[in-house]
Amino acid sequence: MDCPNCGVYNPEDRRVCWRCGKELPKPVEPPKKKDPRARTQTILWVAIAVFFVIMILQLCGLPKTLQSSLGTPTPSSYHVPAAPPGLGLG
Numbered sequence: 001m002d003c004p005n006c007g008v009y010n011p012e013d014r015r016v017c018w019r020c021g022k023e024l025p026k027p028v029e030p031p032k033k034k035d036p037r038a039r040t041q042t043i044l045w046v047a048i049a050v051f052f053v054i055m056i057l058q059l060c061g062l063p064k065t066l067q068s069s070l071g072t073p074t075p076s077s078y079h080v081p082a083a084p085p086g087l088g089l090g
């Protein structure tokens with residue numbers, strides 16, 4: 001590490017600067033490795049979020065440029081059968 005006082009390089013195992021004699025700060029410990037499972041879970045959540053965004057986009061109607069690129073054109077007159085009245089929650 002570099003001495004904070006004079007800026008000269010010191011080996012990591014040195015406690016005082018070889019040049020100016022000032023005490024060197026303790027070497028920074030390497031960050032602990034995170035749980036790989038947590039990372040995988042994060043990727044999974046991101047994938048789920050992307051999936052939902054795509055679903056919402058398809059439900060709301062994609063721009064024609066996106067439709068042509070995806071190859072799944074949805075008819076503009078897409079008819080959704082309305083639920084008959086009387087089938088409410090019991």
Ligand SMILES: [Zn+2]
Binds near residue numbers: 005018
């Ligand atoms: Zn120094």
